[in-house]
Amino acid sequence: MLQRIQTVFMFLATIAGVLIFFFPVATYISNTDYLSFFIHTIESLAPQPFEEMASNSIHFGRWFTIPLAAGQLLIIIILFYTIFQYKKRVLQIRLNTLNIFLNVLLVGGIFYYATLLEGKTGASSQYGVATIFPLIVIVLLFIANYNIRKDERLIRSSNRLR
Secondary structure, eight states: TTTTTTHHHHHHHHHHHTTTTTTOOOEEOOSOEEEEEEOOOOOEEOOOOOEEEEEESSOOTTTTTHHHHHHHHHHHHHHHHHHTTOOOHHHHHHHHHHHHHHHHHHHHHHHHHHHHHHHHOOOOOEGGGGTHHHHHHHHHHHHHHHHHHHHHHHHHHHHOOO
C-alpha cells in the first residue's frame, strides 16, 4: 500500500535529502578567498590571477567532507528502503527513528564543519539553504511516524473486533 500518506511524507523527505547535495551549506568570504561549502566538497570560487596568491590560500583535501556526504547518502538509502517496508509498520517506525537520529548527527556535523572552516579561513560563514533540508527531513519523518502509529492502532483495534 504505497498510497498511504506516510509514504508521501517519506518520499518528500527523500527528495529533501537529495536536494542537500545541490545547494551550498555555507559560504565564506574573506580578503583572499571565496569558498563555497557543499556537503560533498568545498569549492574555491575566488579568481587567482597570480600563482603566489594561490599558494597562500587555504586549500582543503578532497576527502575533507566525505563523512558528511557518506552520512547523507546512508540517510537517503535508509529512507528509500523504509518506503517499501509498508507491510512492516513497526520496522518502518524504527527505521524512521534511526533516520531522525542520523539527521540530528548530520546537523551537528554540518555545524562542526562550518565552525572548523570558519576558524581555518578566518572569514565569517553565511549559511545557505542546504542547512534547512535536514531539519525538514526530521519534521517530515516525525509526521510519517505519527501516521504509521495511527495505522498500527487502527489495525490492532480491528483485530480486537474479530
